[in-house]
Amino acid sequence: MSASTENAPQKKSIRSRIQKFGSFLSSMIMPNIGAFIAWGLITALFIESGWAPNETLAALVDPMIIYLLPLLIGYTGGKIVHDVRGGVVGAVATIGVIAGADIPMFLGAMAMGPLGGIAIKGFDRLVEGKIRQGFEMLVNNFSAGIIGFFLAIFGLLAIGPIVEWLTNVLSGAVDFLVNSGLLPLTSIIIEPAKVLFLNNAINHGVLSPIAAEQVASAGKSILYLLEPNPGPGVGILLAFAIFGTGISKASAPGAMVIQFLGGIHEIYFPYVLSKPLTILAAIAGGMTGVFTFSLFNVGLTSVPSPGSIFPVLGLAAPGDFFGVLLGVVLSAAVSFIIASMILKFSSNEGETLEESTAKMESMKGKKSSAASALHSNAGAAEAGTGAYLDKEVNKIVFACDAGMGSSAMGASVMKDKVKKAGLDISVTNTSISNIPDDADLIITHKDLTERARQKRPDAEHVSVENFLGSDKYDEVVKDLKQKKGVEEGSSAETAAAAKAPVNKIIFACDAGMGSSAMGASVMKDKVKKAGLDISVSNTSISNIPDDADLIITHKDLTERARQKRPDAEHVSVENFLGSDKYDEVVEDLKTRE
Incomplete structure (x- = not known):
């Protein structure tokens, strides 16, 4: 192991805890961004006020936002906690909060999905190794069904009303900011949060769910423009490209391309940290953009991810293209003017871009490989x-x-x-x-x-x-x-003799239930009696896990299993319930210990 690996646990700060929470929230939303975009496009095109109104196709809008999107979030949240079983129970639990509410239940899904995963994970740990041979499928199916049954009722009667109240409070707060003209002030929080990498908790945890509800009722939402707006960042980078010095001046044009077109906003964070006063430029640019968006009453139909100019403009609501573009341009212009003044009249003393990038990585709790690609000749190992x-x-x-x-x-x-x-x-x-x-x-x-x-x-x-x-x-x-x-220098005989260790055996069949469960039960007993510490489980061929070392299938299915996992060892059998090959496998495994 490298000496560069940190062995001591990192002390957790409040910021790192928020980062972790934001990461968990975003991990439920980000895998489903494609579904959000699909729904946004359908909404923008086919609703009554859309680009191409079509009453028949517009019928897709409500089922998608009421059922599909929350269920996807709930499934993803449960799957993060306990794989597919957690996802299934999480989706069942989510339907409870959906049925008991009059609004899209995104926040409810983000609560019930992980709760379902936690519940079924706890049950599986409780009964692990205690299920009698032949009863595995019965226990697995009914445990998921019964836990999902109770969680759906719990979501309907208890969680749903709480989440609906919370969503209404948050929506009311947003409406107050919009109606009172105070929405631009959110940039005071959002722009510094981006540098601290706290934007996931704000953007995906709060803004996106509320924005989706606004799209359902109004066809668009300005909230989708608060954080992804690429204007403030590109304005700052343009100022560094003209008035910067050294590596910051030389690398800023390339950073502009990555930030503005590629949508990776973190590329400009080191530049801000090298001249901390330029955060004022980001805030002023952000406020200008939000003010312009509010003035022209524009919004997007779905979340633009990543925050590139292409999805920002592409998801603009019908008739809002010019207003969105103007907001981005003005925010870039304002941030450029203020950042230029700061760079032109401030001293050259301060952190170098390399030092600022290291500081940014430390503050964010993650590496900046975008900056690594841009400044590949700077720094040292x-x-x-x-x-x-x-x-x-x-x-x-x-x-x-x-x-x-x-x-x-x-x-x-x-x-x-x-x-x-x-x-x-x-x-x-x-x-x-x-x-x-x-x-x-x-x-x-x-x-x-x-x-x-x-x-x-x-x-x-x-x-x-x-x-x-x-x-x-x-x-x-x-x-x-x-x-x-x-x-490559080792002999062929040595390579042939050195078989890889086996830590996980998978029995795979079409459905991944009856016959493979019986085979796994038989093998599990043999492995236990042999004193081997090897995991044995069963699944369908389509769900063979990546860490399977040895895969046992019926001879008619081995080729499919080999295509799924060509890097694993494969054993073909004719009968899952009793095969002489099981004993041969166990004896071979004993020689590898």
């Missing part, structure tokens, strides 16, 4: 790097809070380096809450390493403090090449 690899690495995962913009950029940089090195290794990105079971090497900012380690204690972890330079990536690739060289 952290001290104490060494061989990262204690085991074979087939999959590298970049993990951050949201698992979208910045980690995608970092993964893209690493993917290019891995490809150029001729290594056959998968590189991807995700949020910490969704780190896959088959991740071998996980790269995180030092403030998130402890959370990542709790999620995947069996994986390799690399913790870094500064992602400005690419030296860290180069060192990882170098270690990967060295390990590959050792493997």
Whole structure:
């Protein structure tokens, strides 16, 4: 393990707790952004005041916002907690709050989905190892059904009225701000929150659910424009491109492209931190944009994610295109003027862009791989790097809070380096809450390493403090090449003899219930008697988990299973209930201990 990995738990601040909460909220919303956009497009096009009114197609609007979107959120929330079973119970629990309310139940779904996942997870832990052979499917199905039954009633009678009251209070507060002309003041909170990476809790936890309700009643919402507006950021970057110095001046044009067109707003945070007074430019620009949006009474039909100019303009309500564009342009102009004055008349003393990026990463509790890609020649690698690899690495995962913009950029940089090195290794990105079971090497900012380690204690972890330079990536690739060289130099006989350890056995069939459950029960008993610490479970072929080491299927289904998981070991049997191969497998596993 690298010496750069942080072993001591990170002290949790109030900010980091809010970040974690915001990350959890956004992880329920972000996977379903596509569904929100689909609903927004249908609303913008086919309602009576839409671009192409169509009464027949407009019938899709209400069922989608009342049922589909809250159920997707509830399912996702439950799945985050306890995989598919948690998702199913979370969706059933969510229908309770939907049935008892007259408004779209987004906040209710964000409460009941995780609650359903927690409930079924607690039950599964309680009965683990205590179910008699042959009763697994019965217990699994009825436990999910009964828990969902009670949670749906609980949601209908108890949670639904509370959430409806809370939603009405929040909506009333927003209406008050709009009617009194005070909505621009929200920029005083939102713009600094973006630099502190607290915007997920505000945007996806509060604004988006209320905005969706406003779209359902009015066909658009200004709330979708409060945080994603790219104007303030591009104005600040333009000021640095003209009046900045050194690397900040040289890199600002590239940052403008990433921020304005790509929608990754975090790229301008280091520039703000290098000249803290420029946060005033961001606030003033944000306020100007919101004032313009309010003045022209414009809004969007769905959440623009990421905050690129393309979805911001593309999701403008019918007749609102000019007002939205003007708001973005004026907010950019105001932030540019104020930032230019600050840069022109302030001293050059202060943090360098590299120092500000490191500070930003620390404040956010995550790496900035977008900045890493932009400033690939700046900075230096952290001290104490060494061989990262204690085991074979087939999959590298970049993990951050949201698992979208910045980690995608970092993964893209690493993917290019891995490809150029001729290594056959998968590189991807995700949020910490969704780190896959088959991740071998996980790269995180030092403030998130402890959370990542709790999620995947069996994986390799690399913790870094500064992602400005690419030296860290180069060192990882170098270690990967060295390990590959050792493997290629080994003899064929040794490679054939060195079978990979097996930690999880999966019995897979079409439905993943009856026959495979019986087979898993038989194998579980044999593994236990052999004194092996190996997990044995069953599922459908379509749901074979990524961390399955050995997959047992009926001979007619083995090819499908192999296509699903070509990297795992496969055993074909003719009869799940009794096969001599089970004993052979157990004996082979004993030799690998």
